[in-house]
Amino acid sequence: MGTLSVIGGAFAAVFTPTNLLFIFGGMLIGMIIGCIPGLSVTLGIILFLPLTYGIKDPSTAIIALLAVYVGGMYGGSISAITLNTPGTNSAIATTFDGYPLAKKGHVLKALDTSLFASSFGGIVGALLLLLLAAPIAQLVSRFTSVEYFSMAILGISLLAGVSGNSLPKGILSGLFGIFLASIGVDAVTGVSRFTFGIPILQFGIDMLPAMIALVALKQVVGKLGEFKIKGGDMGAASKIDKKGLTLKEAKSILPATALSTGIASFIGAMPGVGGGVAQFLCYNQAKQVSRHPEQFGKGSLEGIAAAESSNNAVVGSAMIPLMTMGIPGDGVTALLLGAFILHGMQPGPNMFTKQALQAYTIIAGCFVANLFLFPLGKVMTRLVAKVVQVRYTYLAPAIMLFCFAGAFAGTGNFKEMIFCAALLVFAYFLKIMEIDPIPMLLGLILANIMETNFVTAMMSYDRDYLIFFKRPISLVILIITVVLVASMIRINKKVDALNAKQMEEATELHEQMNEEEA
């Protein structure tokens, strides 16, 4: 079957009532979670993951999670505009212009701009994924276990290198994740490792309770603690008016949207960068080429469009390294990798040969989700925006109950809830030590792939430990790892400086506006 016919079949598979229901449901949950400040898209995905266990078709499950990702990326802009608090990290740059425009009374215009740009960026990103996935997968299809092991090293190193504020802490976190995964009975030799005679450790630590405790529960507990400190003050959200984006205005923001989409698609496809970085680069670039740079920070439509198109474009392009090489681009795709594995799929070139229809169905699902983002956003934004004003004490118990029940559902064993509680305590200590848990999670997720390929390579090459440096492709991957980590750290430092400068400028402008208003 040719690629085109597989793609055709994939689109047909997406347009089933079940898939469409999961796409709409996922996007709605994503929008709701994304728009609540303090809760991230990662939490949305983790929360939704156990609910996908009952889905028979793994591609439907992944599509549902991708829909959460797509909806969450847009949802982050709703609170950024109405509350001046980004719902997700990727919506920080949206506050620069979204909130000033909302303060001027043009909330719907700001939201429409965000929705238009998000949809545009998302569709292009997904299209890129559709076009590039197969050629890249073909390129890496000659990989053996040696190269796969090196690729896993590349994935963990990149995420460790760019996470948090310190490279040694990032690497330490990644290594700790692999160490955690080694606990339990070794699948190859049958030997128990670091079980200390405790029965529940015999089966090892599953990735689901780790994801739930280290990301989801940690966020909710932090947010609930903050709620207590603030005495339940939610901040006043701007009311949504009735004057939306006009066709003329949509045309005027098209160049900034296209430029940001292009940059973000390229950046997103590079493993280890992600949407958080892309938005600032795009915002800055759009400001430089704009005819009205003086409007940036004061409610510029181009500013909102640049920030929002970038973070949604990243959704599709970040899936390129994940689906073709099995390397996650950021924290969200790291969790998606975990979801793929939990659903019995292994992202990588083999997926495009052995499970081509499923692979393309997922890609088509990502495309369709982005396609439906605009109409769904138009209908649901007003309703979703009201969630921002729901007291957090209504949301938190529901999320925590779902977290524990979801962890339990993973294996149906009570030990998962015990791991959840233990890892939550551990997550608190990680916070005190300022160690990012995301590389740890990736270590935990990739450890099995790493060790399996390591063992296979060792058995195939008579325990030649230097084989990873002897095989040319593996050596190139390892060299790329070092080069990319070094350059990513430099890029991220530059972007951080740019980010700080832009944040400072935006805060000053916001203060000025507030003073003028007063």
Place this chain on the structure above:
Amino acid sequence: MKKIKIKTNLLAGLVMGVFAIVMLALLPSQVRLPMWDSGAPSPRIIPGICLVGILICSAILIIQSLVFHKEHIYEFVWDHEKHELVLILALILFVVLTRFIGFIPAGILIFCGVQWYENERKPIIYIYTILMVIFVFFLFQNVFHVSLPAGFMERFL
């Protein structure tokens, strides 16, 4: 408000360094070698490499802190942190209670307690919390076919 400034590089280096040393010392007793050689590499290799890596990173963090004075400071404000700690404790208690009395009673007790701690006094939020616990239990039981621990209510559910 009393603040404690924590040098995170130093703390992380010390804690993780000690952890790695202890685990490396325990490696021979905790990871026994297989009785026969299957051709596979030793099961100690991967955890061993990780622990050595953690030790090296810890040493770098300690050197960064003590020699180059490169630090990230975490301000530990007890008045703020205590809320988070209370909530973590509540969730641990929830897990313990779930084991003994079941998901629904434990959920009702703990999450209503959490609402009280968050200064929620309106009855409606307590009714909502109780209904939410019951909803989650039956959602998992009837829709996802996962029986959450029912505890002493097992006979009735």
